[in-house]
Amino acid sequence: MKISQEELKQLVDAAIDIKKHCYAPYSNFRVGAALLGEDGKIYTGVNVENCSYGLTICAERTAYTKAVSEGCKKFKAIVVSSDVEDKFITPCGACRQFAIEFGDFDVVCVKPDRTMSASTTLEMLPGFFLELPKDSAKN
Numbered sequence: 001m002k003i004s005q006e007e008l009k010q011l012v013d014a015a016i017d018i019k020k021h022c023y024a025p026y027s028n029f030r031v032g033a034a035l036l037g038e039d040g041k042i043y044t045g046v047n048v049e050n051c052s053y054g055l056t057i058c059a060e061r062t063a064y065t066k067a068v069s070e071g072c073k074k075f076k077a078i079v080v081s082s083d084v085e086d087k088f089i090t091p092c093g094a095c096r097q098f099a100i101e102f103g104d105f106d107v108v109c110v111k112p113d114r115t116m117s118a119s120t121t122l123e124m125l126p127g128f129f130l131e132l133p134k135d136s137a138k139n
Helices: 005-021 059-069 093-100
Strands: 031-037 042-046 075-082 106-110 116-120
Touching: 005 031, 005 042, 005 075, 005 106, 031 059, 042 059, 059 075, 059 093
Parallel strands: 075 106
Antiparallel strands: 031 042, 031 075, 106 116
């Protein structure tokens, strides 16, 4: 992993804490994400559901769009948290493709008991669509 234990702890805390702001009235499936920018700032996101399920936005994409809208486009890591206790919840295919747009960085999935599973964006999406942009954060 390319981030420090202190950075990881901060991200896990943020991803777990932010779940309280989820909007999941249909599935009751809460997901929180905490994204560490190369600028050192943590950008959080939650899933926001819609009765037209195709319009739902995942926590990860919420965090990415928040970061980009605030000027950050290079990332060190993302932590994804849910309330599921018996398995790790990983980013969906759309979120994996969305992430790879910004380069190769750590992806950590965490259960409520804080056990973790770590990989990278490239490991999660080895056959990604198109090439990385020339100014992408290739770590």
